[in-house]
Amino acid sequence: MLNRLVCCHRPFILPRTGHLLSDLRNQDDTSLCHHKNKRPLSSEIAERPKDDRYVVDPNQKPKTNVPFIKNLFSGKFDKWIFVYPELKTTEEVNQLENFVQPIEEYILQSDSKAIDSSRQIPNDIIDELKSYCLFGQQIPKEYGGLEFSATQLARVSEVTALDGSIYATLQAHQSLATKAILLAGTGEQKERYLPKLASADKMAAFCLTEVSGGSDLASIESRATLSGDRQTYHLTGEKTWVINGGQADIFVVFAKVKVPYGDEEDESKVTAFIVQRGFGGVTNSPSHDTLGIRGAEVCTVKFDNTPIPVDHVLGGEPGNGFQIAMDVLEADRHLMGSSCAGILKTLLSEAVDHVISRSQFKQKLHEFGLIQEKLTRIAATTYAIESMAYLTAGTIDHFQEPDCALESAAVKIFSSEGFWTCINDIMQIFGGQSFMKDQKYERFLRDGYYNFLNQGTNEILRLYIALMGLQHAAKDMKDTLRQLKDPFNNFKFYWETTKNRVLDRKSKKPKLKMLLADDVHPTLSFIASDLERAVIKLEWVVQDTLSIHQNDIVKEQLVLKRLSDVVMDMYAISACLSRTTRSLSIGLRNADHEKALTSYFAGHALSRIDLNLNLLAAGRFEAGDEICKTITDNLCKHHGWASEHPLARNW
DSSP: OOOOOEEEEEBBBOOTOBBBBBHTTTTTTOOEOOOOOOOHHIIIIIIIISGGGGGOTTTTSOOOOOOHHHHHHTTTGGGGGGGGGEEEOOOHHHHHHHHHHHHHHHHHHHHHHHHHHTSSHHHHHHHHHTTGGGSSSSSOOOGGSSOOOOHHHHHHHHHHTTTTHHHHIIIIIIIIIHHHHHHOHHHHHHHHHHHHHHHTSEEEEOOOOOTTTTTTTOOOEEEEEEEETTEEEEEEEEEEETTTTTEEEEEEEEEEEEEEETTTTEEEEEEEEEEEEEGSEEEEEOOHHHOOOOSEEEEEEEEEEEEEEGGGGGGTTTHHHHHHHHHHHHHHHTTTEEEEEEHHHHHHHHHHHHHHHHHHHEEEESHHHHHHHHHHHHHHHHHHHHHHHHHHHHHHHSSSOOOOOOOOOOHHHHHHHHHHHHHHHHHHGGGGGGSSTSSSHHHHHHHHHHHHHHTTTHHHHHHHHHHHHHHHHHHHHHHHHHHOOTTTHHHHHHHHHHEEEEEEEHOOOOOOOOOOOGSSSSHHHHHHHHHHHHHHHHHHHHHHHHHHHHGGGGGGGGHHHHHHHHHHHHHHHHHHHHHHHHHHHHHHHHHHHHHHHHHHHHHHHHHHHHHHHHHHHHHHHTTTTHHHHHHHHHHHTSOOSSSSOTOOOOO
């Protein structure tokens, strides 16, 4: 007889499988390991870093990882990336699949069209999601949650994303509001709130954005004032685009408070609060009529002199709100990759069935070159998105304090933009049929736009990736930059460096010292070598960029964008190489298909990298940056279109 357990305070057995949720609850939390390829990797012999971060206690995860994208800016390549992460045992893979399968079936049979048109998720669907404990995926078991790893969360997000409104509702509850309490809450705060959040007896919302603030957290206008007896804060302010804003009982709210500064003055600092609707003074607008995720409840929430006990300052200390917000937003960005991949794989299957069955001009659609190009682009982009997402998730799981903020941001940008391109291709494959409201494709297009805005805009994240990478490189290159800036006192160094760089550029094939080709499957070695050449060129460009712009680099947004795009493509290629090497080495089914996808994707990505590096080397004038500024100045001067009509005459 199967043992029963309590999931979110109710007995639960997985439907149609007979497997208990306890199989997943009782998993070893450190169950993610890295695959060892059949042949020894040269990085295991010679290139692996010799520091205590990689001294593995069998009972403890390694401390932290070498930051991959940050190191790319310094011309370094961490070969650990070519050991693709995986779950430890087949049993764990099967347990996870048994958990995911009934959820996928349930969401696919749910009426997503009705959710979208009625702009609400029925209560019976919410109750079903609760029965799977999906609101408590990240919450520790001691509080009634599932305590899923990043990899498990990624797998679940593949199927919950099949309905955008359901996914957004779950994300706002667990990846934003609940995550804030998980990361920053005191022991007492976790004890008080996490059990209710795990069961979703209380729904949660994350209140950060304000209309006037946009992406600038420092400009928020909500204020919390400490009472005279110093026991209560009174919060006043308005937050917009709050998902779950109407049904939430618990809010994580960010506002400015006065905190001691120096001997005499006070300074306004962003602080995070846990606010209960029952505290009073909390109201919300009706759900906004949005473009996508229409079934998610997106509201404006107002706080009018809402009293908050001082023990509801998140983390216990005022003034830490900015860091809490950044930590929360960074933590689960990689999940956008797996969620986008889950949708694209489902729609790609439908598109393939369509081109197999439909004929035009006495030929099957799949026989036309333009259709083949679209299908290949969709498949290769989806493969890259999925590879990046699970590589990032595996890295997060493998270390105690993972340094994956830039990698997660890269996944978010790459997947949101790749998803948009692929959905457009899918709609073109289906033709006029996809333009009809009774088809799901236009809904996925509308829902997909939310990805651009979710967890930070792509523009801000591009600047973040580049600036953090350059900051890291500036420390690594400190001595090199100092000597290059002063050629008269460092003539020999300057001469040798400049001469070698000129010779390498003329040959267009810099000398390869990292030998990345030795660490991938032999049939992929040519891609690894081309990638290594690009990394070397990136180091040159970063040195020049830092030498020329120095601290003013923060103003050069188009330069930063190109740098960010380069390292994102490098990370995507590396993820594909790593995953395909694993597939070929262990003989996975259709591994040759994966090799073809990686070859196609890498070829196009390396071309983009080469273009961006050339533009960076050419400078802002040759790259067209100055022209952009001139055109924008003219548009602003004329408050819009500045050119004369093509039919205009001056006589």
